[in-house]
Amino acid sequence: MQEEVRNAADTSLTAYSSAETLYRRGQFADALALLDRSSLTHTQAPMLNLAAACCLALGRVAEAEAYCHRAIDISPDFIEAHNNLGIALRRSGRFREAETAYRRVLEIRPDQASAHTNLGRILETQGALDAARAAHLRALECDPDEAGAHTNLGACCMQLGRFGEAEAVFRRAASLAPHDAHVHFNLGTALKKLARFDEAQAAYRQALTLRPDHVDARLNLAHLLLGMGQMREGWALFEARHEAGGWFDRPRTGIPMWRGEPLAGKSLIVWTEQGFGDSLQFCRYLPMLKAQGLARLTFVCRSALRELFATIDGVDACITVEDPAAVPSHDFQCLLMSLPHRFGTTLESVPAALPYLRVPRERAHAWRDRLPAGGFKVGLVWAGDPRHHAAHLHAVDRLRSLSAQAYLPILRVPGATFVSLQKGASTQPEIDTLPPALRPVDMMNEVTDFADTAAIIEQLDLVITVDTSVAHLAGALNRPVWILSRYDGCWRWLYEGDDSSPWYPNARLFRQTRPGEWDEVIERVAAALRGALKAQCPRRPSRLAP
Template sequence: MYGDLQNLDPAIDRYSAAVFLYGKDRFDEALALIEPLLHAQSVDAQVFNLAAACHLSIGHLHDAGTYWRRAIDTRPDYCDAYNNLGVVLKERGCLAQAEACYRQALSITPGHAGAHVNLGRLFAQLGRPGEAESSYLRALELQPRDGDTYVNLGVLYQDQMRLPEAEAAYRNALAADPHEVKAHFNLGVVLKMQRRFAEAEASYRQALALRPDYFEVAINLAHLLLTVGRLEEGWALFEARYDPAWPQRKIAPPPVDFPMWRGEPLAGRSLLVWPEQGHGDSLQFCRYLPMLKAQGLAKLSIACSPVLQSLFETIDGVDECIPLDGDHGIPKHDYVCLTMSLPYRLGTTLASIPGATPYLRVPPSRAARWKGRLPAGNFKVGLVWAGDPRPDQPANSAVDRLRSLDARAYLPLLCVPGITFVSLQKGASTQPQIDTLPVELRPFDPMLDVHDFADTAAIIEQLDLVITVDTSIAHLAGALNRPVWILSRYDGCWRWLHDRDDTPWYPRTRLFHQRQPGEWGEVIERVKLALEAWTVRQRAPA
């Protein structure tokens, strides 16, 4: 990235020594060494370039930008300085100025491969994939064996669900450098998305062989093992998500001062179950709480989001439900365990998944509150078309884009006669989508009066069927033992396995998988046909 830092006059001992220190990642020492040169009467542009590179490497974006501007002032045709200044501006969020710098660099040196790559990255960030692709391909014309550029191109194709092209790009990266860990990892992701699980596993394991502490690879491998039903291996590796042995772990251990439960005897002891990730995970794995109590616990507590408290208080064996609202302290327990560690600690295999439902019940007060509030007559079908975008969590937001639809995608279903549709959709951006539907086809929408999951559960109890994308409502309906149809993306969630349209987690659930990545129209058509057949069966004499 830093161009000709190495092309320095060897007669300048201080300068050469600073370059050597820079190459050894000793940036502060390099800066100290060239400090007198920066204040000389006449300063070579390469000195400013080196100072800027050191400042960028230690996170001083403002100083880096200042020195690259001084390099440009000293040498207005300094292509590398323009390119590197663009990197700083992009990091600072000044995207238009960054683009102008990259273009200026290319106007000076049209064959500058690094500037083409940086421009491609910028276009990708701006949502201009066509221009990003052109920039990457031009860079590869200039440097045909650049593995990093192939990885960037693969990521671009992957984001567009152009999976065969992404696979080819990653394989080209590995042909250029067989030790490119990111290419092995990304190739594994793309292979898994194409349901080529054995090949994906091999790619993940190769990445881990090259970099044993690569957390994201370990978690993706865990998900793959769970997807193919190798639950014992998958649960064990999934523990990496909070294990301090993995320095890049994304989940902090529970903020309590008592030990994690690792399978010790529980008779006469106390245990706190701690939530993690989304509401759906809590709803799915709270089924293990009665199993814990059956091991002789003197006290079983569960901490949860306040919107789950009323519902979780109905679980058999729970002695205390602690809402994480900031107003309740966490009492001392002998042990704490993360919700999604329960299958591992309790030895869950594919054959021993605890699938008995219901394990959640509607609180009587909520049932009374919602009794008779839904429209009378017909079969009642609940609808959910989108999940929670969570823009503050980029990885989760990316998954949400793959699983979510616009309300208008359900129009073919809403046209099926003889059904009263009820919206179960929550969300500031998704619930109002009802208003985009023709008035005569809009589902009944009670959700403005819904305050927590107990309210939603009381509505679901009055429905004959729930149709939903892969969200927490799928788990809620399943936990209540209500019939639920789940629309699952092509690269479906690990918990639904990969080769079946039912699930051992919820006996009254049916899965409708995408047959092509990103293609929901065909899925909706199958759901429509199934819904029409369902109404006929519902009307048939017993």
């Protein structure tokens, strides 16, 4: 009897060892098949857990969860099975159940660093950032020399806006893993948030020295250089976005990409990319293409911009990305944001012939006389698009956006008529939270696209906005615009220098002096508005100088 037990144990060990070897080689399907063929798998918790690990590697999450539960039924305190169960539940989007699984691991073994790390990550997913930070700190108490744990803590600190702490943590990670390109990339990002641009540049370049194919490092370095005014290298590096998924709708035709070939007598199709603001800023290059002798220039944009972009000089046809079947054959195609690179744009050669957009005649007529007559009219935008579909974009929006009530010091400035330009299902209704006497005129429910918004802006004396597409729209129309820029502002406004913009000479920037501190910015804007209104008396010109 003892020999039979011993033989069964030997057989089990052999099957497990062979499957584990296959797993370590990345042969997950073969390892799982071997485990499934063994009758002992159904009675051995380690074999069931290894089968779960194979399923996780193969993306078969539901099967992994089932294997974990069977392993735990056999061995309730088997922490590896609880950990894999947490992973399976997290991938299924069942975050609270995953948290329970990780906490069960820590009940069994309180000093397991990886469980604290996993708990921290799942808490981050649920938005419990302070609790997540505490979990990451506990992981480091258990294993202070684990570079990955430092990286996880640093990433959490970045979300909390604790950039100084993140820098220190990332530096420690870099000392533990000096050849890890991603560690230097993270350090560069923290330094950029701290506005230490030369140090950030060095960190990004170190990441690229270690791993030249690190796309995120190339893109972040591109943005950094562009913000520092080093545009020639910045635009070249920015072409790395071609390698990053999700940045734009990749053209789906077989048309050759334009890389600077002569255009005389040729046809070219230009595809918009990224957000509305990017399209509004860089459509200025389209007339420059036509000036090279193009026989036909077609622009593909989002439908909300079509009517407005049809007014651009030199554009023969403007079609929408929502109708790809309408794209005709052309000699070349190009992405809109590659044009600054193709034209060799530097800080001194930014094309700033304004306005380069015009309000379509029928829209101007439709909106004429809709605003209150007389007075100094100021358009307001206090928030951007939340963009919940993309975590990194949503994080940026939270940094740039305010509430309507944050604008109360501006709304209390006497002598101005305020007009809302705010769109958004969650942000536009914030007008109702303002005192009735201070609420701006709001006609945005009648606005269908950017041509309507442009028709309103044309009748305003000034636009005050956070960093959104409306800032670019007002700038492209050559209307005076004051832009509230966050501390680590977008590269297009430049990181240092005066408060003007090479892209929009009629724009004025009001920059944060401390991360997250908007009150002081709002007070400066309100004071500037009082000064501007005082300067208008007794006669108000049709344009306000920036």
